[in-house]
Every structure is written in structure tokens, then in C-alpha cells.
Amino acid sequence: MTAQAHTASSPSPEGQRLPVVKGGLPMMGHAIPFARDPVGFLLRAHGRQGEAVAFSLPGRRVASFCGPQANAAVLSLDDSEADRRPVYEPLVTPLVGPGAIFDVPAEVKTWHDSLLLSLLRRDALARHAPDMFDQVERYIAPWPTSGTFELMTVMRDLAARITAHCLIGPRFNRTVGPALATLLDQLQAAFFMSFVVGSRSLLPHHRRADRARKTLTRAIKEIAPHDRPEDSERSHFEELMSAVGPDGRSLDEDTAAAVMLGWLFASASTPAHAAWTGVLLLQHPQWLPVLRAEQEAAFTDHPPASLSALHGLERLGHCLLEAERLHPAVWLLARTAVRDLCIRGYRVPRGHLVCVSPGASHRLPGVFRDPGTFDPDRYLPDRREHRATPCALIGFSGGRHPCLGMSFALQTTKVIWSVLLRAFDLELADPDVREARTDLKHPPRRPCTVRYRRRNR
Template identity: 30%
Template sequence: MSVELIADAIGVPVWALVPVALAAAAVLVFILDGLSHSVLKPGKSPPVIGTTPVFGGMLEFLKGPIGLMARAYPKYGEAFTVPVFHKRITFLIGPKVSEHFFKARDQEMSQKEVYEFNVPTFGKGVVFDVDHITRAEQFRFFANSLKSDRLRQYVGMMVKEAEDYFAKWGDEGEVDLLDALSELIVLTASRCLLGREIRETLFSEVTTLVHDLDKGMVPLSVFFPYAPIEAHRKRDKARKELAAIFDKVIQGRRESGAVEPDVLQTFIDARYKDGSRLSNDQVLGMLIAVLFAGQHTSSITSTWTGLLSIANKERIFPNLEKEQKDVMAKHGDKIDFDILAEMDELHFCIKEALRMHPPLIMLLRQCHVPFEVETTKGKKFVVPKGHIVATSPAFAHRMDEVYSEPNVYKPERFKGESPEDKRAYASFIGFGSGRHGCMGETFAYMQIKTIWSHLLRNFDFELVGKLPEPDYEGMVVGPKHPCTVRYKRRKL
């Protein structure tokens, strides 16, 4: 639910974009590729993968970014550049070279230019369709919706949705965990974000329209967000219909003076420093941005938490089950914000799942001011103005230099006086870091803890088949289907 996630979760992965409009872009790329070579200072910029005009490193991208980094890192090190179409993407791999990426101001390293293709989905006047100052104020609105007093209210809603959902499960059976948890996350998000009116009376209609918005984000959208294709037509139609629905809900609250404990209300009440407020359509745009930011990522992370814990059941479950028994002995069946905060074992399991399988495998920025990076081997490079700068949680989290046995699920790595993620700045970037660290991090942990606290107390699980592999073909990377688990309800 973070501003960082709003940028990066919605952003279509770069490797999915390579085949798009190749023929149309070829001539332009050839010209711009030559110009970019002429302005860079030899020996100062990071090494370039692929020197063939037009194609450059594009063929490497076609093989996927994780593979590209795995091949390039041993040869080029922590900083290298890949030309794609008329753009140059500089990769900064690992904590040492990524510090500026996370600490830089928006005027130096910006999200806006990279993600402007989201404007048709979010709408005018919000997020990527405003200047830095206005966006900073809108970020404040996001922050207000995630204050602790609000989170305490959201937890109650999360608990009710989880209890109602899992009450419909039988005494035993099999489910696809990703499908089940994705459905529950949508229900929870609708209640906490979109409001009581939507959840109680318009849920099915709104869910269908949001689905059309989601499917309207295709690779072509990144280069041609207004291209006259069917996916865009359905997207625009859905956006218009959602605006009509929410206009009635928002106007009804404004006129009646009703106050509800949800994110929708926060945006209705929000005021800029000059006293002006968001229009009804802009309130909707902010809601869409928040919903898109958290829906897929929370579904995926809650699924990986379960799959990895169940796959390592003998080693992981004793600690998880003991923690739940201890909490129940202390508080009974009650679950609230403070009780969830006591669940450290579950917290570390979620964090380790996010380390191993971050849904956002690429984070991107536009470089406006050249900056220098120094690698762990002492090599110095200048990242030129105009480059897109990329860093990868998925790759950095698996580096031997950062984590011990990085391919092993070890929640205990975050415990003790010297947790592995605190040894260097930006070692753990599952929620981003620095200026654009995830404001919704606490919300996400509360949401996933609510789900798995309930499941651990009420069900036994076994994994059916092998642990799924990551689906790198997806817009946001989750596990491949099937994600089947066998459950059996505990007898109280």
C-alpha cells in the first residue's frame, strides 16, 4: 500500500516491453543511440551490454532480466548499462552501488517520467500527472490514511473478512493458495480502502470494473498508453463507469456529513496546504493507485509465506505454532493491532518470503542529475543524466555477499543482535528504502499476519506436489500455478 509500491507495482516489467513497437522505433533508436554515445564521457559511464545499433542489449532483455543480471554481474560487476530502443537503462546491483537510488531527491531521481503511462488508469491530477510539489502533498494524504489510529481500525475489518472467508472452507480439502488468498485480499482491500458502501452493495460490480482496469495494463501501454486497442477501450470504459459509481458515493458522504473509518474517507477529507481539496474523480484516482499498489503484492507475499513455511514445515511450523499458542494463552482468541505486533516469528517468516520472492523484481527511476557510484572493488562510474536507473530486489536479495545461504528459507536470519539485513544500507529492499520506502509496510504486515494467524490457529496444512517456481512472465512476479495445499480443520 505504499507510494513506492504505487510506482513500482504498477510498472510493467521492462523485459515484457522489449518486443513492443520494434519496427516503428528502429530508425529513431539508431539516431538516438548514436547521439547518446556522443555525449557520454568515455571511461566514466558504466560498461554497456550490446553495442549493435538499434538492438543494443535488447536481445539480452528478451531472455529476461534475472538471467541478464546473472550473466552480466560476473562479467561487468555491480553497474552496467543496457540500451533498449532509444533508452539506456543502467543497472545498479547490490547495496554498495544502490544507496543514491534510494536516498536521492525527486528532482535528482524521479519516478514520474518512468510511470506516466499509468495516467489513463489513475486519472488526471493525481500521482504521475502532477508536479513534484503536488505529488509530495498527495503522498501526505497517503501517509495520513496509514497512521496508527487508522491501522488499528483496519485490523478489525481484516479480522472479520478473514473469519467470514475461512468459515466457508470445509473440514478438509484442497485449495489453490494463490487463488484463495487473492480473493480474500480483494475482499479486505474493498472494505478498508474503497469503503463500506462498495463492499456491502456494489462489490461485484466494482470488482469487475477494477479487473478491466487491471487488464488494460499491457506491454504496449508503456510506449503507447492511448493506443486504440481493445484492452485500452475496456480500460477507459471501466474508468468512466467507476467514476460514476464513486461520484455518487463520495457526493453522498459530502452531503450527509457521514464519516467512515476507511481510506476513501481520508481522501475525501484531505486538504492541500492552500485549503483546496481533491475532486471526486481525483479521490477515485488516489484509491485506484492505492488498490493497485497493494492488491497483487499482498496476495503474492501471503501466498509465498504459506508455501515456503509449509514446504519447510518440520523446521518452521513448531516456532509458528508455539507463538500462536503463547499469544492465545495471553490474549485468548482476540486479535488486534497490538497483538499482531507481538507475532515476531510470523513477521520474520513473511519478511523472509519477501526477501526470496519480492513481487516487484525491478525498481526504476529517471536520472536527472549525473551521479557517481563506487563498486565494492573500488571502481567508479558516473551514471549520466537521462538514463533510466534500475535496481533489483530479486537479484540483490540472493547475493552471497549480502545474505548467507541466500537460496534457503531462513526466517531466523532476521533475529538476534546482528540481523543480516542490517549489516549494510539497503540490504533488504522488499519494501523499497530511503525517501521512497514503503509507507504501507505496516499495513501489509498487519494484513498478512491477520490471515496467517487465523490459518495457523485453525488448520493443518500439507503441500501438494512440489514448491512452485516464480512466474517471471507475469507483470508482478508470483508463484506459478498450481499452488495447491491440502488443509484439515483443527478440532477445538
């Protein structure tokens, strides 16, 4: 990669011009090769021209940066320099409703984030753990002794039910849970289509998403206010409604429902990460005895009585990190340059889309040894390749805006695979699993069929 003296952004517009990716078509720019294989496109471009390149998409000029130092420079920019809201607000607000996520001033979004963090602190995660195990055990209980299941469908169902139960409430999960994953899929499909076509159009995807949003919003408003978790005097919805924001006002019912729907929508990266974790483990079955032995040593009971026992699954944690590296659920992190910037010595004009790609950065041989190889040992204390430089592993973003739900998502995935590995012998029906490019999360292409047989426990 090209080494630059600048390690952070500067307000000065001075610097060298970004190298431009060759090719491209009038009006379309590089949209076709980018859409066909975005990670491959970026790896080729950066491999030829260094850590910073420019290319074009319909109506947009893109400044792409790749590599740990470049990732750190971009992800350290604040919203007055490179803002996420112009990129994501038009995509997200129609799906969750106004007044939530990016459809609010920065100080209000910070307040909304603090409301979610109360459900994601370590003490909250400890309370969630038994419920997570219970949700997975209940889900697999009716399965016969042997059979098959579609991996992405199961991960989608489990992640949706766990998130609904822990963040909204048990009654909401029991009532909406069976349909929740399908409704969230409809929102995700509309998100993808809006990203592809560049605007929200009246496609069938958007009409289905509108119906899904109305269904989920109505269910949240009807159920969540009375959905008090065990040993709690107030529901999570009531906690939202009673909180006071930076302007001295509380949320109204519609906005509180939109905030909660945003929590559900944000959980959509978990199924892809959990599914790829399973694919990689079953493609490398030599790891299964290691993980089962680790679980037997860590758990004196099942489900474990403490969060520390779950944290003791270090080798499973390394497998999760490797799945994050090889198949990050978010393969592109984008911001809009609010003003002219100088990043790593390159001029980035105001209005450019500024991007880093976890999918490309995670496959750089100068950062990770044999980057195309599944190797959980790279996270052992004597190697720790992901810690050798800041922002080497950014599958859950990083810098100023790390993913708030990362610990919750990783704990969900750990619980799911702890239960499945303990309960079943598993194998892929077809070990050749490819990415689905019709989804921004790039999950395993369906059907991804897994054969299972119950184990004696």
C-alpha cells in the same frame, strides 16, 4: 562487488564509464534475455562486471546498480536528479485517471500521500486489525471441511477485500468486493503490457482496463461519499474532499475518486507477497508448528484485542521478511536521470533509466548467507543480515521513497496467515512452484493448488 569511493550521488558528470553488458541485438538490445529472466539476467551481468552495468532496451539505455551500497546511492537520489514520474506516469495515469499518483507536481503528490498516511498510522492500523481478521474469517467460513483452493486467487481476493474495507469503506467492500480483485487484475494486466510494449496501445488488455477503471471510478463516486466507517462521522471520501492542498484548493469529485482508485491499485503487490509467504511455509512445513505455537502464546483471544499481540508474531514476521527477500513483489525500481549524474563513481548520462533490482540484490552471497535458501533465522537478533548494511532488503523500496503501504501490507499478510494456519492443515498439491513471468509482480504461477483440512480449534 566492485568497491567505489563514492557513497552517494554527485552533480558532477565526471566518473568512469559504465561497463556494458555484452550481446544485444539491433533495435532490441538486451530485451529478450531481460524479459525472459530479468533477475537472472541482472545477477549474471553484475556478477561478471560489478555493482554497475549498462544495457539497452528498445528506445532506452539502462544504468543498473546492484548491492546495498549501490541501492542506497540510487534510492537516496531526489526527484531533481532521478525522477520516478517519467517512468511510471505513462503507465499508471491511464489506469486510475488524471490528477493522481504521478500525474501531479511533486508537492501535490506529497499532499496526496499525507492523505493516505492518515489511514496507515499506528492508531489506524490498530483499528483495522479486527476488520482484517473479520474479512478473512468471513471469506473462509463457507468452505467445506476439506478441499483445495488456488493460492493466488485466494490471496488476491482477500487482499482486495481487506484494502477496500479499510481504505474505502465497508459498504463499498460489500457492494464491489466480490468483483474487485478481477477488476484490479485487469488494470494490472494493462500495466504489464504497457511496460512490455513501451507504450499504451489499443490491445484487448487496455480496452478491458478502460472498462474496469470506469466501473471502479463510478462505484467509488456513488458509494464512497456515504460509506462512513463505524463510529465515524465522515467517510474517507468526505475527508478527502474536505482537505485543502498546497495550492489552497480541495480535490474535486473525479480527482478524489482517482486518488482512491490509486490506493486500491497500489495494493496489488500484497497478493503476490502473501502467496509467496504461503508457498515458502508449505515448502518448509517444519515451520508450521513453530508459528502455531507462537500464535497460541501471543493471542489470549482470537482475533487479538490489540495490535501488540499481532506484532508479537515475530517468527511469522521473519517468514514474511524472507518471502520479501526471495520473491520481492517489485523486482525492479526505476527512475529517469534528469541530468548527468555520477553514482558510485560511474557516469550516468541524462535520460538513462536508473535501476536497482531487489530481486538481484537480495540474492548476493556477500550480503545474505546461502541466499537461495529459505532461512527465517537470518533475521534473529544475533544475525540480522538485513540490517548489516543500509538498503540490503528493499522489497518495499527505500531511501527517499519507501512504500507508504508497507506496514498495511505486512499486517494484511500476517492476519491472513494467522487465520489460515489456525483454521487449517495445509499442503501444496505440487511443491514445485515457479514464478509467473507474465506479471510484473512475478507471483506464483497458476494454478498453485493448496489442499486443506479444517483443524479443531
